[in-house]
Amino acid sequence: MVLYDSATLGGSCSGSSSSSSSSKPPPLQQRQQKQQDIDGFLAGAGYRVRSSELRKVAQRLERLETAMVNSPADLSQLASDTIHYNPSDLASWVDSLLSELTQPPTCPSEFIMDPVSNQTVVSDAWTTAEPHMPQVHQNISYEQQSLNNQLTVVPAMEEDSGIRLVHMLMTCAECVQRGDFSLATSCLEDMQGLLTRVNTVCGIGKVAGHFIDALSRRIFQGIGGGSVNGGSAYENELLYHHFYEACPYLKFAHFTANQAILEAFDGHDCVHVVDFNLMHGLQWPALIQALALRPGGPPLLRLTGIGPPSPDGRDSLREIGLRLAELARSVNVRFAFRGVAASRLEDVKPWMLQVNPKESVAVNSIMQLHRLLGSDPNRNSPIETVLSWIRSLNPKIMTVVEQEANHNQPGFLDRFTEALHYYSTMFDSLEACTVQPNKALAEIYIQREIANVVSCEGSARVERHEPLSKWRTRLSGAGFRPLHLGSNAYKQASMLLTLFSAEGYSVEENDGCLTLGWHSRPLIAASAWQAVSDGTADFPA
Amino acid sequence: MARSNEVNLNECKMVVPLNTWVLISNFKLAYNLLRRPDGTFNRHLAEFLDRKVPANANPVDGVFSFDVLIDRGTSLLSRIYRPTTAEEPQPNIAELEKPVTAAVVPVIIFFHGGSFTHSSANSAIYDTLCRRLVSLCKAVVVSVNYRRAPENRYPCAYDDGWTALKWVNSRPWLQSQKDSKVHIYLAGDSSGGNIAHHVALRAIESGIDILGSILLNPMFGGQERTESEKRLDGKYFVTLRDRDWYWRAYLPEGEDRDHPACNPFGPNGRSLEGIKFPKSLVVVAGLDLIQDWQLAYVEGLKKAGQEVKLLYMEQATIGFYLLPNNHHFHTVMDEISKFVSSDC
Numbered sequence: 001m002v003l004y005d006s007a008t009l010g011g012s013c014s015g016s017s018s019s020s021s022s023s024k025p026p027p028l029q030q031r032q033q034k035q036q037d038i039d040g041f042l043a044g045a046g047y048r049v050r051s052s053e054l055r056k057v058a059q060r061l062e063r064l065e066t067a068m069v070n071s072p073a074d075l076s077q078l079a080s081d082t083i084h085y086n087p088s089d090l091a092s093w094v095d096s097l098l099s100e101l102t103q104p105p106t107c108p109s110e111f112i113m114d115p116v117s118n119q120t121v122v123s124d125a126w127t128t129a130e131p132h133m134p135q136v137h138q139n140i141s142y143e144q145q146s147l148n149n150q151l152t153v154v155p156a157m158e159e160d161s162g163i164r165l166v167h168m169l170m171t172c173a174e175c176v177q178r179g180d181f182s183l184a185t186s187c188l189e190d191m192q193g194l195l196t197r198v199n200t201v202c203g204i205g206k207v208a209g210h211f212i213d214a215l216s217r218r219i220f221q222g223i224g225g226g227s228v229n230g231g232s233a234y235e236n237e238l239l240y241h242h243f244y245e246a247c248p249y250l251k252f253a254h255f256t257a258n259q260a261i262l263e264a265f266d267g268h269d270c271v272h273v274v275d276f277n278l279m280h281g282l283q284w285p286a287l288i289q290a291l292a293l294r295p296g297g298p299p300l301l302r303l304t305g306i307g308p309p310s311p312d313g314r315d316s317l318r319e320i321g322l323r324l325a326e327l328a329r330s331v332n333v334r335f336a337f338r339g340v341a342a343s344r345l346e347d348v349k350p351w352m353l354q355v356n357p358k359e360s361v362a363v364n365s366i367m368q369l370h371r372l373l374g375s376d377p378n379r380n381s382p383i384e385t386v387l388s389w390i391r392s393l394n395p396k397i398m399t400v401v402e403q404e405a406n407h408n409q410p411g412f413l414d415r416f417t418e419a420l421h422y423y424s425t426m427f428d429s430l431e432a433c434t435v436q437p438n439k440a441l442a443e444i445y446i447q448r449e450i451a452n453v454v455s456c457e458g459s460a461r462v463e464r465h466e467p468l469s470k471w472r473t474r475l476s477g478a479g480f481r482p483l484h485l486g487s488n489a490y491k492q493a494s495m496l497l498t499l500f501s502a503e504g505y506s507v508e509e510n511d512g513c514l515t516l517g518w519h520s521r522p523l524i525a526a527s528a529w530q531a532v533s534d535g536t537a538d539f540p541a
Numbered sequence: 542m543a544r545s546n547e548v549n550l551n552e553c554k555m556v557v558p559l560n561t562w563v564l565i566s567n568f569k570l571a572y573n574l575l576r577r578p579d580g581t582f583n584r585h586l587a588e589f590l591d592r593k594v595p596a597n598a599n600p601v602d603g604v605f606s607f608d609v610l611i612d613r614g615t616s617l618l619s620r621i622y623r624p625t626t627a628e629e630p631q632p633n634i635a636e637l638e639k640p641v642t643a644a645v646v647p648v649i650i651f652f653h654g655g656s657f658t659h660s661s662a663n664s665a666i667y668d669t670l671c672r673r674l675v676s677l678c679k680a681v682v683v684s685v686n687y688r689r690a691p692e693n694r695y696p697c698a699y700d701d702g703w704t705a706l707k708w709v710n711s712r713p714w715l716q717s718q719k720d721s722k723v724h725i726y727l728a729g730d731s732s733g734g735n736i737a738h739h740v741a742l743r744a745i746e747s748g749i750d751i752l753g754s755i756l757l758n759p760m761f762g763g764q765e766r767t768e769s770e771k772r773l774d775g776k777y778f779v780t781l782r783d784r785d786w787y788w789r790a791y792l793p794e795g796e797d798r799d800h801p802a803c804n805p806f807g808p809n810g811r812s813l814e815g816i817k818f819p820k821s822l823v824v825v826a827g828l829d830l831i832q833d834w835q836l837a838y839v840e841g842l843k844k845a846g847q848e849v850k851l852l853y854m855e856q857a858t859i860g861f862y863l864l865p866n867n868h869h870f871h872t873v874m875d876e877i878s879k880f881v882s883s884d885c
Contacts, residue, residue: 041560041864046592046665047567054559061566068573079574079586087590090567097570166635491585503616509589519618520608520663522595 047090060094067101084487086512162204165194166420169208172215173416184219188212207424210447211416214454221455233308233316239448240279242441246433248497248505249524252516253366254283255496256526257399259489261362262290264397264528268360271299274353274393276345276368278305281320283366285327292331300334304353309341317341346372346382350389361395369400369471373408373464387478391531397483402471404515404525407453408464419453422523429518432502468513468525480529484512553777556828556856558866565860569778572659576786582658582691592665598637600625604675606668607637611708615688617701619708620662622675622682640714647680647724647752647881648715650705650740652687654731656760656787657698662686666863673865674728677874678881683709687736691790695802698732698791702740710749726881727754727819730862732791734759734823738805738838741819751819755877757862758826759835762788763804764797767833777828777858784831804834806841813845820848822880824862824873827855852876 039051049057068075082100087093168191175184191212198205244250265271271291275283284303291298303324310316317339328335342348345368355361372383390398405422409415426446433439452463466474472482493507493514508515508522515522554562571590575583596606606622625632626642633639651674653660653667660667662684671682687701706725709715715723727737727744734756744751762784774781785798792800799807806812821842825835842849854861857869865871 039560041866042564044665044669045564045863046594047564049560049563054563058554058559058563058566061563061570064570065566068570074578075574076577076583079583084586084589088592090563094567097574163635170635487586487589490589494585494588507588508593519610519616520595 042090046088048088049090053091057091057094060091060098064094064098064101067098071101073101082487085484087509088511161194161198165191165198165204165208168194169211169215169420170413170417173413176215176218176416177412181219184215188216188219204424206443207420207427210423210450211420211454213447214451217451218455233310237279239441239445241282242438243445244282246435246438246442247430249516250282250366251496252493252507253401253524253526254286256485256489256493256514257364257366257401257528258283258287258290259492260399260483260485260528261287261364261397262294264362264483265291265299265360266294268396269299270302270356270359271362272302272304272355272359273362273364274304274306274355274395276306276363276365278307278317278320278339281305281324283364284324288324288328288333288335289331292328292333298331298333300336301328302336302338302359304338304340306340306342306345306348308343315339344371346386348386350393353393355393361393363390363393363395363398365399366401367403370402370408370464370466371462373466374459374461383474384478387475387480391479394531394533396530398480398529398531399526400471400475400529401524401526402468403465404467404517404522405465406467406470408466416454419450421521423450425518425521426523429504429523432504468510468515468527471525471527475529479532481532482512483528483530485509485514485526485528490514553828553858556777557858557861558864561860561864561866564864565778565858568659568860572783575659576783580691580786580789582790584692587659591660593661593663594665594668595663596620598632600631602672602676604672605632605637606672608663611685612701612704615701615704617688617704618662618686619705620668620671620684620686622671622684624675624679624681638712638714640716641681642718643679644719645717645724646715647678647726648709649674649678649680649682649726649728649755649881650702650709650737651682651684652698652702652727652729652733652736652740653684654729654733654758654760655689656784657690657732657735657791658787659689670730670863673874674877677878680726680881681715690787694790694794695792695800696739698736699739699743699802702736703743706740706744706749722750725749725751727751728757728877729755729759730757731859732760732787733757735761735802739802745816745818753880754819754821755880756821756823756835756838757873758824758829758859759838760787760831761803761805761834761838762798762831763807763834763837764799767831769833770830773828773830773832777830779830779859781830806837810841813842813847816845816847818842818845818847820850820880822850822852822876824852824854824876826857826859826861826869827853828858850876850880 037050037052039049039054042049071078078100082097084093085096168187172184172187172191175181175187191208195205195209195212198208200206200209240250261273273284273287275281288301291301303321305317305321307317318337321337321339325335325337338354340348340352342352369383369386372381372386374382403422406418407415407422409418423446427443430439430442430446433442449463452461453465456462475482487509490507490509493516497505497507497516504519506517506520508517510522510525513525513527515525517523557565575587575590577583596608598605598607603625604622605625606620608618608620611617611619621637623632623637628642629639651667651671653662653664655664662668663686667684671684674680674682683705685702685705687705688697690698706727709725710723712723717724727741729735729737737754737756738759741751741754766781770781770784773779788798788803792798792803798804799809801807801810804810821839823835823839823842825832825839829835836851839849839851852873854869854873857867861867861869862873865874
């Protein structure tokens with residue numbers, strides 16, 4: 001099956017460069033580069049260096065080389081022990097190495113999964129010498145990654161029917177966008193027919209089937225869509241759990257966020273984690289154990305878990321809380337849990353979280369923020385409201401994991417095309433998982449997302465994924481600045497992948513954030529943020 | 542006589558523009574951190590530090606790209622770069638593999654450099670280079686993401702190159718209209734140049750037609766220490782020690798540098814006399830310490846009666862073709878363009 005990256009190809013103009021000279025970035029990026037006097041050639045190689053600083057960077061490189069030559073240390077060991085951040089910012093990377101070479105190596109806390117017991121253990125590294133936290137370089141990201149840049153990866157076409165299916169899906173979506181429902185309906189019929197001749201167990205046939213269903217739903221039920229996410233909270237949690245088991249995306253999210261939270265909490269004795277979507281609390285045992293093993297002892301940990309209210313009188317949030325408390329007790333971590341039941345994140349008010357001013361707060365959002373992007377012209381945008389109260393909590397860190405996709409474009413065809421690529425890549429990656437019923441239920445989990453993206457509108461459409469570049473702008477504009485995820489987090493994530501998953505997954509560093517993808521197409525992006533302390537919003541450079 | 546680790550910073554700063562010096566020095570120092578004395582490689586850190594770019598199906602300066610999985614078993618990806626045409630300035634998503642329309646379209650199979658160990662097809666520097674090749678030669682470029690050492694030794698890189706060649710040769714949509722054949726060129730820099738040579742050899746043996754081979758600073762070597770190696774060791778970003786490390790990482794364990802992969806015309810090599818080897822364009826940088834091996838390669842081809850053009854760029858260092866800020870770059874690009882278009 002061949003599927004190519006959409007990058008808004010299907011319809012509207014997407015701002016491709018109109019310049020005539022060699023390989024220049026899209027116009028907006030160019031302007032920004034010019035304004036900041038960034039060397040264009042080095043930018044093409046992926047490095048941000050101001051032309052006016054070239055000489056200084058060169059001198060630093062010279063000093064670094066001399067330091068390396070004269071260093072008695074085993075350089076490769078030093079390199080392993082050091083945490084590197086944001087290599088695109090060449091000047092600061094060189095500086096950080098220079099300072100490493102002139103002081104003892106750092107001993108960062110590290111998460112590792114013990115392959116035998118399947119539990120996270122904290123590495124020995126920091127039980128040796130006096131640990132001190134590595135420098136965190138707070139670099140504001142200048143560039144705005146073009147929204148058009150998306151990865152395209154696909155296996156070579158296996159049969160013509162696959163190509164035809166793709167063509168027909170696009171045609172159908174185009175009809176829907178134009179409002180030509182009778183033509184769209186006949187397209188649907190043709191596609192159903194074609195499906196019978198295509199292998200629907202895997203590949204294009206499988207994902208095409210879900211898209212055909214979603215299109216049918218849209219055409220015949222209208223965009224209220226019926227209740228796509230109509231499953232009960234229990235069902236949703238079940239599907240989520242199987243998605244967690246079947247592929248590494250959620251494990252990566254939890255792992256990366258926990259690593260960042262652990263580092264942010266270093267040296268703090270009263271810490272409070274606010275989880276925007278508790279589910280079964282799968283993320284937290286690892287953090288509790290890591291805190292237990294912290295040198296100097298664990299802090300007092302409070303966890304506030306937000307989740308939908310339970311319909312049947314059960315307090316499922318509390319049940320999860322009790323289990324986590326039990327675990328915490330067994331490892332001697334003082335722990336308190338609070339559940340906040342809310343059907344929508346925007347219904348949560350900061351006072352419900354009962355944050356104590358003396359606590360260090362971590363806000364953890366795994367695939368929740370995009371749900372706040374639905375626009376209702378009559379109200380304040382929910383995302384702004386929520387980001388604003390998060391900021392008012394002055395969290396030490398806010399960890400954000402989101403799908404790396406552009407599923408919130410206004411044009412239906414654009415969204416459809418993008419989703420077709422994104423979800424076929426994701427389904428492709430699922431093929432690597434053979435364990436049932438994880439795989440089958442994980443597919444249903446993903447299928448529900450597809451249905452929401454394709455067949456819903458307005459407030460019913462909650463799967464409004466936006467790419468990292470957009471989140472960067474949004475969060476910077478709301479008064480947050482990035483905390484960069486470094487090479488230690490990268491390495492742990494890569495190791496996690498080798499332990500748990502098939503070949504084909506890849507972790508990439510992207511300007512201080514980490515992405516996990518399949519065959520070089522990023523599918524999920526993890527980032528960390530901190531409120532800018534001066535009380536005013538940080539405008540993007 | 543310069544010792545390997547004597548650093549002669551001033552000399553190399555004189556011959557390259559400052560931004561080139563910064564770029565290549567950065568690579569040099571980063572790579573020093575990644576190679577371990579025991580022959581293992583810090584792959585995680587390498588991938589973290591490597592600046593990568595995604596494929597972009599939206600044309601930028603008339604070139605668009607997309608990634609294709611050529612072989613599932615080895616996760617062999619390639620990035621395909623295509624020029625837009627006047628009739629089709631904006632490619633359709635379902636038609637990225639639309640047949641080429643011109644009478645003759647050169648298809649350049651490109652192997653990126655990195656001494657068999659570093660970089661990927663989606664490394665920023667190589668993405669940029671491949672895009673330039675498309676515009677320059679009005680070609681389709683297929684950049685192969687071959688498996689790297691030390692995790693994957695000889696002959697993995699050659700096997701992957703061969704797989705890619707077969708794939709390219711069998712794509713109907715890459716056939717030139719004139720003769721319904723795919724017009725294939727092989728190209729590569731550093732280790733990629735070495736791979737291009739060996740893939741060409743396999744092609745000849747299997748009857749696939751290669752129209753030409755472009756070798757940019759190809760990576761060759763041998764047991765002996767040549768004059769250029771001794772003279773230039775450590776002077777222009779590269780040391781003998783690091784060259785040795787990469788060969789030890791790529792060649793089968795226990796083999797020395799006279800292995801034919803490294804030294805194709807050496808004591809264990811074979812003569813190409815009587816073989817219909819494709820014409821070659823070999824670019825040698827005058828400040829590259831392995832130039833004696835590269836020149837020996839050219840001699841080897843000539844002695845076997847093969848067509849080869851040598852471009853000796855006296856004041857050029859390694860990596861000169863990465864940034865278009867020097868005249869060597871433009872000279873070489875012109876020659877490449879002529880080399881590829883001479884079959885039209």
